[in-house]
Amino acid sequence: MRTLIQGGTIVTAADIYEADVLVEDEKIATIGHGLSGDTTIDAKGKYVIPGGIDVHTHLDMPFGGTVSSDDFFTGHRAAAFGGTTMHIDFAIQPKGATLRETFDMWTAKAKGKAAVDYGFHIAITDLPDHIMAEIPQCVEWGVTSLKLFMAYKGSLMVDDATLFRTMEMAAANGLLILVHAENGDAIDILVHQAEAAGHLEPKYHALTRPAALEAEATYRAIRLAEVAGAPLYVVHLTNIGALEAVRGARARGQSVYAETCVQYFFFTKDDLARPGFEGAKWVCSPPFREPSDQQALWRGVFDDSLQVISTDHCPFWFEGGKDGRTPGKELGKDDFAKIPNGCPGIEDRMMVLYTQGVRGGKFSLNRWIELCCTNPAKLFGMYPQKGTLAPGSDADIVIWDPNATHTISAATQHQRTDYNLYEGMQVTGKPSVVLSRGRILVQDGEWKGEQGAGKFVPRKQWDKRNGA
Ligand code: URP
Ligand code: ZN
Ligand code: ZN
Numbered sequence: 001m002r003t004l005i006q007g008g009t010i011v012t013a014a015d016i017y018e019a020d021v022l023v024e025d026e027k028i029a030t031i032g033h034g035l036s037g038d039t040t041i042d043a044k045g046k047y048v049i050p051g052g053i054d055v056h057t058h059l060d061m062p063f064g065g066t067v068s069s070d071d072f073f074t075g076h077r078a079a080a081f082g083g084t085t086m087h088i089d090f091a092i093q094p095k096g097a098t099l100r101e102t103f104d105m106w107t108a109k110a111k112g113k114a115a116v117d118y119g120f121h122i123a124i125t126d127l128p129d130h131i132m133a134e135i136p137q138c139v140e141w142g143v144t145s146l147k148l149f150m151a152y153k154g155s156l157m158v159d160d161a162t163l164f165r166t167m168e169m170a171a172a173n174g175l176l177i178l179v180h181a182e183n184g185d186a187i188d189i190l191v192h193q194a195e196a197a198g199h200l201e202p203k204y205h206a207l208t209r210p211a212a213l214e215a216e217a218t219y220r221a222i223r224l225a226e227v228a229g230a231p232l233y234v235v236h237l238t239n240i241g242a243l244e245a246v247r248g249a250r251a252r253g254q255s256v257y258a259e260t261c262v263q264y265f266f267f268t269k270d271d272l273a274r275p276g277f278e279g280a281k282w283v284c285s286p287p288f289r290e291p292s293d294q295q296a297l298w299r300g301v302f303d304d305s306l307q308v309i310s311t312d313h314c315p316f317w318f319e320g321g322k323d324g325r326t327p328g329k330e331l332g333k334d335d336f337a338k339i340p341n342g343c344p345g346i347e348d349r350m351m352v353l354y355t356q357g358v359r360g361g362k363f364s365l366n367r368w369i370e371l372c373c374t375n376p377a378k379l380f381g382m383y384p385q386k387g388t389l390a391p392g393s394d395a396d397i398v399i400w401d402p403n404a405t406h407t408i409s410a411a412t413q414h415q416r417t418d419y420n421l422y423e424g425m426q427v428t429g430k431p432s433v434v435l436s437r438g439r440i441l442v443q444d445g446e447w448k449g450e451q452g453a454g455k456f457v458p459r460k461q462w463d464k465r466n467g468a
Contacts, residue, residue, distance in 0.1 A: 001025055003438060004035055008043025008399060012050065012388050013370035021048055023395040026437035030391055041433055043399045049369055050388050051085025051116075051396035051436065052350045053376040056235055056259065056310035059089050060109045064340030066327040069315045070416045073451050075346060076115035078414035080441040080449060082347035083431040085396040086386055086457065087313075088119040088376075090147055092156065095126045099134040103141055107456065114454030116436050117396070119380070121178060123147040125155075127162045135169045142458020144381050145176040145233070150217045151184035151209075151285060160224065167228035174461030176379070177225060178233045181217035181242065182209060182286055191337050202279035205336045206269035206287035214286045215241025222249045222256055231255040231462050233379065236312050238264050238286045240296040247305045257379055257468065259308035260297050262349045263421055264288065265356070280329040281318055281419050283339045298362050307375045307468050311349050314342025315417040328417075344415045348408060348422055354400070354429040375468040381460035399433040406430050 005021040010031065022030045022037055059075040061068040070078065079087060091106035093099060099122055106120050120143050124131070138146070148163050149156040158166075163179070170177050190208040194200075199207075218234055222245055225232035234246060237258045249256040267288040272279035282288055300306040320328025332339025350372060358368050377387020384393050408422040434442040441449035 001438070002029070002037035004037030004040045005043050005048055005397065005399065006040050008046050008048035010389055011047045011365050011369055013366055013374035016365060021389065021397065023397070023435070023438045026395055028389060028391055028393050028395050031389065041399065046432060047400040047402055048389065049398050049400050050373040050386070051398050051434065052083050052372045053387055054079065054084050054087040054310050054313065054346055054349065055308060055376045055380055056261065056312045057087045057089045057346060058312070058314035058342065061090070061092065061314065063314070063342070065331055065338070066316065066320065066340055068342060069317050069320070069326055069328065070313070070344070072110040072113035072118070073115060074414070074416040075313065076113070076454055077447060077449065078347040080116055080434050080436070081414045081431070083350040083398040083400065083434060084116070084346060085398070085434065085436045086117045086382070087346065088121055088145070088380060090123045091120040092123040093125045099131060099138060103143060110454070110456070112452045115441065115449040115451055116454045117457050118454060119143070119382070119457045119459055121145040121147045123149065123156065124162070124166055125149070125158065127158070127165060132165065132169060135166070135175070136173045138175065139173055139461055142456065144174065144459045144461050145178055146170055147178040147180070147235070149180045150221065151180055151182035151187060153184040153188040157184040160220070163221070164224050164228060167225055167230035171228050171230040174463050176233055176462050177230045178235050179221045180236070181214055181221050181234055183213040183217045186213050195335065195337060200335050202277065202283055202332070202336050202339060203269070203273040205283045205339065206272045209285060209287050211239040211241055211289055211293065214239055215245060218242040219245040222246070222254065225256065226254055232257070234258040236261050236264070236286060237306065239289045239293040243296055243300045243305055250305065257307050258305065259310045260300070260306050261310055261312045261345070262352055263343055263345055265294050265297055267421065268294070277333060280332060280339045281421065282343065283329070283332070283336070283341055284312065284314070284343045285341045301363060301371065307371070307379065309349070309353060309371045310376070311345035312342070313344055313346035315344035315415055316340045316342055317417055318419045343421055344417045345421065347413055347415050348420070351406065351408070351427040351430050352422060352425065355427040359428060378466045378468040381462070381465045382457055383466050386457070395435055395438040397435045398431045400429060401432040402429045404428070404430045404432065
């Protein structure tokens with residue numbers, strides 16, 4: 001089957017040019033002129049871009065006394081509607097489980113549901129010696145990144161010894177270490193103090209997780225990785241202090257990378273203080289910060305201190321626990337510490353960043369692709385199979401209409417939640433056709449994808465990657 005995408009403007013991290021793209025079965029066969037196919041998709045007046053890659057998601061994740069509300073079908077469908085055709089989810093090791101059991105558990109969640117391609121990071125929560133010995137095998141399964149939580153004391157958090165031992169093992173075996181960097185011990189004390197003082201509203205989530213505790217943990221992880229010789233990727237970085245730690249490490253020549261998430265550019269801690277319980281919608285960790293931090297993040301993206309913008313898509317219902325819904329934010333009605341942490345966004349990322357980032361003059365069209373597609377593929381060992389448009393690459397392609405307008409709303413979104421952080425935001429630029437390995441998933445607002453067609457993507461080791 002040969003599909004010709006005709007007359008569009010190709011945009012990659014490096015180039016912008018007019019050409020046709022010939023897709024043969026699952027791959028890009030040729031990019032050029034005068035080509036023909038069995039079917040033709042008209043891309044005149046549109047950009048032809050690589051499918052978005054979101055390297056930070058939590059689908060069907062048990063967390064905070066419930067489970068995130070999107071599964072591997074609803075989350076994938078929402079991703080595709082927003083122009084994202086690949087994601088890497090966190091397979092979280094339940095205490096006592098082996099890494100293989102963890103990998104199998106997450107594989108089972110995706111089985112028969114996946115509609116776009118996906119990979120896994122394994123999040124280590126428990127590291128007795130027999131688990132440590134499994135780390136080299138992760139590479140054989142195609143899992144070449146490990147995550148450690150320095151926060152969520154009593155559930156996901158690991159101590160520095162576990163973090164450091166994992167870093168050493170990762171360094172020796174070509175895996176990238178990811179950290180959720182916040183000082184969980186200090187946060188735990190602040191949370192208990194707030195509760196004891198009767199400070200129970202959502203805004204105390206932000207007030208008990210100060211930016212300094214993220215900066216401290218970021219710096220600590222960086223220095224531990226330096227001694228262990230491990231490459232480090234800091235997830236969901238939110239503030240100036242943490243950014244300075246990353247910038248300093250990179251200036252010293254250390255292999256340290258960082259992402260921020262799209263929502264951190266647009267919301268502040270004041271959103272958690274919205275009237276009533278409304279602020280619970282904005283409860284995620286690390287929390288939203290100050291306008292000055294937002295400015296610092298835009299600068300960080302511009303000067304390459306930040307290489308990736310992901311979503312940390314971890315949706316919960318605002319009003320859950322009824323009508324077949326899993327419990328959601330209402331679990332924390334009487335105590336902010338019981339609000340499940342996380343926000344939706346996998347569908348919104350590409351549109352919000354095109355509108356506010358590219359059209360808003362914050363970064364170029366090429367940089368948008370680099371941040372959302374190419375760098376994720378390079379850093380996580382999938383390039384050039386994913387993350388660019390080139391002969392031989394998977395035909396994960398989005399035909400992007402730069403002039404189409406859309407108002408983001410919970411009423412029209414495909415994410416399985418009852419709210420959207422960006423409710424009412426007007427975006428200009430959205431996908432008109434989305435292909436995953438040559439198959440059309442979305443065309444003119446209609447779902448044409450198939451449950452079970454998405455595949456697990458095994459990823460390369462760190463030292464075999466094309467660095468970002
Ligand atoms: O609040 C968040 N970010 N929830 C998901 C888990 C994590 O920390 O990434
Ligand atoms: Zn996190
Ligand atoms: Zn996360």
